[in-house]
Amino acid sequence: MLNKARTLKDILWFFVFFGLVAGIFRLWFGLGATTNLTDSVPWGLWKVLNMIAGVALSTCGFTIGFLVYVLRVEKFKPLIKPAIFVAFLGYGSSCFALLFDIGLPYRFWHPLFMWNEHSFLFEVFWCVMLYFSVTFIELMPNILEKYKLKKTVGFLHKITIGVVIIGISLSTLHHSSLGSLFLITPYRLFPLWYSSLLPVYFFTSAAGCGIMFLIFVKILYSKLYNPVSVFGEQTNGKVPVVCSLNRNDGNTATKEYGKDMPMLSSLSIVGASLLAIYLILKIYDLFRLNLFNTLLIGTWESWIYILELLLTAVLPLVLVIIKKSRRSPYGLGTATFSASLGLALNRLDVGIIGYFRDAGSAYFPSLTEWALGIGVIAAAALVFLFVAENFSIFDEQWKVYKINKGIFKASFDTINRVWQAALHSGLQRTTIIGVFVLPIAFVLMYPQYKSDKGIYVVPASGLNTIRSILIINANTPGMSTEFPHLKHQETLGKEQSCIECHHISLPDDKSTPCSRCHRKMFEKTLIFNHEMHKGWVAADRQIPGLQPENKTCAICHLPGLPKDINSAVGCMECHKEDIHVANTLNLPKQFLYADSYFYVMHKRCIGCHQERKQGVNKPNLDQCSNCHQSYYTQYETKKELYGSLASD
Amino acid sequence: MEQWIEFAKGPLFAFTFLIMILGLARHFIIQFYSIFISKGKQLKNVSWRKIFSDMFSWVVPVKHLIKGTRIFSTVSFIFHVAAILVSVFFIDHIVLWQNYLGIDLPSIGRALADILTLVVIGCILVLIACRIFVRRQREMRRKSDYVLLIMVLLPFLFGFLAGHPAINPFPWNTAMLIHILSGEALFVVIPFTKLSHIVLYFFDRLSVVHWQLKPGAGDKVAKALFGEEAKV
Numbered sequence: 073m074l075n076k077a078r079t080l081k082d083i084l085w086f087f088v089f090f091g092l093v094a095g096i097f098r099l100w101f102g103l104g105a106t107t108n109l110t111d112s113v114p115w116g117l118w119k120v121l122n123m124i125a126g127v128a129l130s131t132c133g134f135t136i137g138f139l140v141y142v143l144r145v146e147k148f149k150p151l152i153k154p155a156i157f158v159a160f161l162g163y164g165s166s167c168f169a170l171l172f173d174i175g176l177p178y179r180f181w182h183p184l185f186m187w188n189e190h191s192f193l194f195e196v197f198w199c200v201m202l203y204f205s206v207t208f209i210e211l212m213p214n215i216l217e218k219y220k221l222k223k224t225v226g227f228l229h230k231i232t233i234g235v236v237i238i239g240i241s242l243s244t245l246h247h248s249s250l251g252s253l254f255l256i257t258p259y260r261l262f263p264l265w266y267s268s269l270l271p272v273y274f275f276t277s278a279a280g281c282g283i284m285f286l287i288f289v290k291i292l293y294s295k296l297y298n299p300v301s302v303f304g305e306q307t308n309g310k311v312p313v314v315c316s317l318n319r320n321d322g323n324t325a326t327k328e329y330g331k332d333m334p335m336l337s338s339l340s341i342v343g344a345s346l347l348a349i350y351l352i353l354k355i356y357d358l359f360r361l362n363l364f365n366t367l368l369i370g371t372w373e374s375w376i377y378i379l380e381l382l383l384t385a386v387l388p389l390v391l392v393i394i395k396k397s398r399r400s401p402y403g404l405g406t407a408t409f410s411a412s413l414g415l416a417l418n419r420l421d422v423g424i425i426g427y428f429r430d431a432g433s434a435y436f437p438s439l440t441e442w443a444l445g446i447g448v449i450a451a452a453a454l455v456f457l458f459v460a461e462n463f464s465i466f467d468e469q470w471k472v473y474k475i476n477k478g479i480f481k482a483s484f485d486t487i488n489r490v491w492q493a494a495l496h497s498g499l500q501r502t503t504i505i506g507v508f509v510l511p512i513a514f515v516l517m518y519p520q521y522k523s524d525k526g527i528y529v530v531p532a533s534g535l536n537t538i539r540s541i542l543i544i545n546a547n548t549p550g551m552s553t554e555f556p557h558l559k560h561q562e563t564l565g566k567e568q569s570c571i572e573c574h575h576i577s578l579p580d581d582k583s584t585p586c587s588r589c590h591r592k593m594f595e596k597t598l599i600f601n602h603e604m605h606k607g608w609v610a611a612d613r614q615i616p617g618l619q620p621e622n623k624t625c626a627i628c629h630l631p632g633l634p635k636d637i638n639s640a641v642g643c644m645e646c647h648k649e650d651i652h653v654a655n656t657l658n659l660p661k662q663f664l665y666a667d668s669y670f671y672v673m674h675k676r677c678i679g680c681h682q683e684r685k686q687g688v689n690k691p692n693l694d695q696c697s698n699c700h701q702s703y704y705t706q707y708e709t710k711k712e713l714y715g716s717l718a719s720d
Numbered sequence: 721m722e723q724w725i726e727f728a729k730g731p732l733f734a735f736t737f738l739i740m741i742l743g744l745a746r747h748f749i750i751q752f753y754s755i756f757i758s759k760g761k762q763l764k765n766v767s768w769r770k771i772f773s774d775m776f777s778w779v780v781p782v783k784h785l786i787k788g789t790r791i792f793s794t795v796s797f798i799f800h801v802a803a804i805l806v807s808v809f810f811i812d813h814i815v816l817w818q819n820y821l822g823i824d825l826p827s828i829g830r831a832l833a834d835i836l837t838l839v840v841i842g843c844i845l846v847l848i849a850c851r852i853f854v855r856r857q858r859e860m861r862r863k864s865d866y867v868l869l870i871m872v873l874l875p876f877l878f879g880f881l882a883g884h885p886a887i888n889p890f891p892w893n894t895a896m897l898i899h900i901l902s903g904e905a906l907f908v909v910i911p912f913t914k915l916s917h918i919v920l921y922f923f924d925r926l927s928v929v930h931w932q933l934k935p936g937a938g939d940k941v942a943k944a945l946f947g948e949e950a951k952v
Contacts, residue, residue, distance in 0.1 A: 499753070503746040507911065511738035515731045603722045603893075622885030622892045632830065634815040 077296045078501075081457060084450040085505050091447010093513035094440045098172050105519040106440040112431035113424065117441045120423030122169030122448055124250055125416040127200065128274070130162020131282030133207050134243040137236040139342070147335055153214050153465050154293075155286050157456070160207040165452035167204060172444055192253045199246030206239040215463055248275045254422055262426040264366055264377045267357050270422070273350065277384060280346030281415035284388060287336050287343070288408035291401050293466055294330070296457075302336070302401050304329040329401060337398045340407065344392035347411065351385035373429065380421060384414030440517050527593040529669045531585055544673070545593075553699050573676065575654040576663060582652060586673065589666040596665040600643075637662060721893040728900040736907035743911020744919045751923040775922045792850050792857070799843035802836040806876070809833075812883075837880045844873045868915060874902035 098106045109116045136155035139145045171177045183197045213228045251274030258266055267273070294302035358364060367374050388407040397403025428434050437445070459465055515521060532542040532555065540558035564572060570583050577584045591597040609627055610620040617623060625635060633639035642661035644653065653659065666672075678694055685693035692698055755771065807813065811827040818824060828836070848869050851861050878899035881888040888895055910916060 499750065503750065507739060507742045507746055510742055511735045514738055515735045518731075518734070521731045521734075606892075619885070619888060619891055622888050625885055625892070634812050636815060 077457065080296065081454065081498075082501065082505060084454050084457075085502050086509055087443075087446050087450035088454060089447075089506050089509040090443040090513045091445075091450065093510060094443035094447060094517055095172055097440060097517055097519070098444060099177065101519050103175065106438065106517070108435055108438045108441065110431075110433065110435065112433055113427055113435040115423050116173070116435065117424075117437040117445045118169050118173040120420055121416060122445050123166045123173070124423055125419040126162050126166040126169070126449075127250070128247065128278035128415055128419060129282060129285045129412055130159040130166075131243060131247065131278045132286035133159025133210070133282075134203075134236075134240045135279050135283050135342075136286065137210075138240050141233055141236045142240070148339060150332075150335070151286065151290070151339070154290060156207055156210045157214070157459065157465050158286055158289055160204070160211045161452045161456055163200060163204040163207060165448050167200065169445065169448045192249045195249050196246045196253070199242045199249070203239055203242040203246065206235055206242065209235050210239070214465060215459075218463060244275065247278045248272070250274050257427075260427055260430045261422065262373050262429055263361070264363060264373060265422050265426045267361065269353060269357055272353060276346055276350040276353065277415055277418060280343050280350060281384065281411045283339060283343030283346070284408040284411035285415075287340055287404060288412055290332070290336060290466070291405045291408070293460060294332070294401075297460065298466070300330055301332045302330040304333075329399065333399060333401065336401075336404060340392050340398060340404055343408075343411070344389050347385045347388055351381070351389065354381060354385070373426070376417070376421060376425060380414055380417045382414070383410045384418055385411075387411075388414075443513065443517065529587045529591055529593055531587040545669075555699075571652060571654045572680075574652075575657050576659070577652045579647060579650040587669065590669040590672050591666070592668060593670050594668045596667055598664065599666050600662065600664045637664065721891075721897065725893065725897055725900065728897060728904065732904055733900070736904040740907040740910050744916065747911065747916055747919045747923075751920065755923070792847075792854070795843050795846045795850070799840060799847065802839045802843065803872070803876070806833055806836045806840060834880070834883070837876055837883075840876050841873065841880070844869055844876075864913065868909070868913060871902065871906050871909065875899055875906060878902065 094106070103109060107116055132155040136148060136151055139148050140152050171180055174180060183194055184201075188194045209228065210232065213225045213232075216225050216228075248271035251271035254261060254266070254270055255268070291302055358367065367377065388411040391397045391403050391407035391410075394403070397407070424435060530545065532544045534557070535541045535543065538558065540556070542555040542557045544553045544555050560573075561569065573586075574583045576589070578588065589597065589599045605628075606621040606624050609624040613624070613627065615623050628640050629635045630639045630641070640662060643663050644651065644661075677699060681694040681698070685691060759766075759768075805828060809825060809828045810833045811830060814825050814827045848866065851857050851865055851869075878895050881890065882892060882895040882899050885892050890898075906915075910918065
């Protein structure tokens with residue numbers, strides 16, 4: 073029992089450490105370097121999974137509060153503490169994840185003072201913030217009970233009912249508002265998910281799935297710490313049989329499940345009826361908007377939609393309606409897990425996946441995003457386990473679970489002893505996970521270690537053998553440029569002018585193409601081949617010996633200094649004869665990196681055109697349209713077209 | 721080959737170096753934590769000043785140099801000083817410090833570094849010989865003693881060869897790669913073997929904590945280390 077909890081904690085710590093590194097990298101390097109978000113898909117995993125789905129799964133705080141305090145269903149009273157605690161953790165972790173997702177995290181307080189009352193997000197911010205405070209106030213008595221603060225606890229108990237009602241109104245407001253957020257995207261969101269009923273969907277599904285999620289958490293907690301209360305007395309490791317007709321006669325060996333099961337199964341009926349409303353609304357909407365064609369057309373969106381609906385509503389409903397599965401923790405666990413999963417999938421669909429077709433590109437979260445998203449959830453789960461073990465949230469059993477926290481010396485000995493010591497106490501165990509996971513996370517997510525993903529340049533293609541006209545960068549449709557090569561040669565002064573553009577050539581070459589060195593579109597290219605130079609220099613100088621390459625260091629690197637670029641001689645010291653270099657450019661001593669193609673082409677062309685536009689009396693020579701004629705001509709034809717239309 | 725060297729100098733170096741730093745920091749934190757716990761119990765009457773002076777007073781083993789295991793102590797003391805000086809303050813390593821962490825350190829000269837490297841290699845050979853030929857040490861030897869000494873030897877040996885290409889029988893790239901990889905292997909094993917004495921030396925054997933144990937503490941340690949059944 074405790075071993076299970078410990079293994080679970082180890083796994084959770086693994087994710088927490090991974091997420092820690094991811095969070096630091098996100099703050100250090102920024103969103104662009106660490107996430108796969110683009111302008112076409114700007115809402116990613118953190119916002120949709122952690123914030124929207126996370127908040128939706130923690131609705132149990134207000135639904136159970138409504139059932140117990142407003143409707144006075146005393147049956148569910150034991151669940152009020154866990155419900156509030158789950159809500160607190162859900163909202164807390166959501167807000168924490170959101171801190172990393174907003175561009176400037178230190179400005180999270182801006183909506184408090186800079187009001188934008190036209191924005192749904194403004195309302196969501198206020199409601200989430202206030203409701204988080206509400207759950208905190210509701211939670212405090214349970215925590216403070218342990219510390220004998222009777223006055224404070226008494227005061228908090230007095231205001232509970234008012235606070236609960238405020239919480240219910242706030243939740244109703246912001247859960248529907250989260251749906252209303254997406255009402256502004258009627259043309260972007262895939263039609264299956266877009267509906268004017270989105271606020272209602274969001275509210276009903278969140279309320280239903282929130283209740284289901286609480287049942288799931290309760291079952292999970294019991295599995296780890298207190299199996300008797302839900303699973304019943306287990307004998308011989310066999311699953312006890314439930315619900316036999318002759319349960320009451322004492323002769324049969326059948327066993328009941330635990331004492332909490334009736335409460336959970338009747339609560340599941342409440343959740344399932346909310347999900348039934350959701351399902352009916354969804355089906356009604358299919359008729360209303362006449363979406364059956366889209367649903368059955370067989371695109372991947374429609375399959376995801378069907379899967380989502382099955383997971384969220386159909387499977388839980390079926391499992392809850394069947395009496396046998398409703399009364400067994402396994403059936404109920406499956407139903408509630410499926411509902412929670414379906415809800416998360418639904419929010420992902422509405423927030424991310426539904427936009428792929430419109431954006432024309434798919435978004436898959438980067439490792440950093442996964443790590444931080446899962447890490448925050450794992451951290452919340454660890455807090456949950458800590459509180460469950462140390463405070464009376466679920467039951468009074470927590471006193472039993474105090475683990476022996478003995479501390480002893482780390483061993484000064486062989487590897488085996490270290491492991492023995494490491495696996496014993498919590499601190500040792502957690503830190504040793506950190507020692508291994510943090511470096512792995514660092515290396516895997518450090519942006520500079522990522523594989524080279526630069527866009528390579530397609531060489532300019534000549535239209536004829538004398539290359540009178542070159543098509544430059546034909547790898548982006550509609551963005552290519554026709555470069556009058558022959559015309560430039562003639563205007564600039566024939567053979568002698570080559571060097572003005574072909575400013576450095578490869579050895580024994582006179583007109584190396586631009587893309588030969590400036591190989592990447594937006595990144596620098598390393599053009600110096602150090603490894604081959606050792607062999608070339610050794611062959612050139614005819615150095616004798618077993619490893620002649622070893623004796624070439626001192627030929628290029630000055631003696632007595634570290635062997636790096638600063639101590640190396642310039643390229644032209646050796647390549648005086650065979651490399652042709654333009655004197656006009658400020659070139660470094662060593663030709664190590666070539667700038668990005670995009671940068672150098674614009675710099676070279678625009679610079680020269682700016683200088684010459686007065687001399688040749690062409691004021692538009694340095695304008696974009698002078699070279700990017702495709703744009704210019706398109707614009708002209710359109711103008712003619714629209715002009716003629718207007719005159720008609 | 722140079723891509724391999726770049727990989728070894730980049731991600732692999734960061735990975736192994738972080739394992740070493742975090743592993744040693746872990747030892748440090750846990751040890752200090754345990755001292756804090758014992759400060760409230762069995763070390764109540766011992767001042768922090770005494771604890772720290774005890775920790776550091778054995779760093780220079782003057783007593784052992786005068787009497788006792790004279791050769792072994794002298795050689796190992798020289799070995800430690802030389803190894804730390806060379807590995808941290810060697811000029812090419814200072815460039816690494818600068819590039820990775822932006823730390824400016826003074827450098828020992830190339831000539832001194834060469835001499836110290838040879839001293840380190842010599843000392844390791846003497847220490848291995850001590851393990852083999854001195855009776856007192858032979859009786860308490862373990863396989864890991866030899867393995868660790870050879871693991872320490874490799875980076876110094878191949879670093880020296882890479883620094884002197886003229887006498888290097890291997891290609892420079894090979895020597896450099898072995899130098900880097902063996903150093904990184906050393907980083908990984910440091911926190912988990914005897915080599916963790918980099919940090920634990922100050923805590924484990926010499927700290928006042930260990931001389932003021934309660935009666936019956938040995939049984940508790942044995943229970944913690946070997947489980948319920950074992951007895952000291």
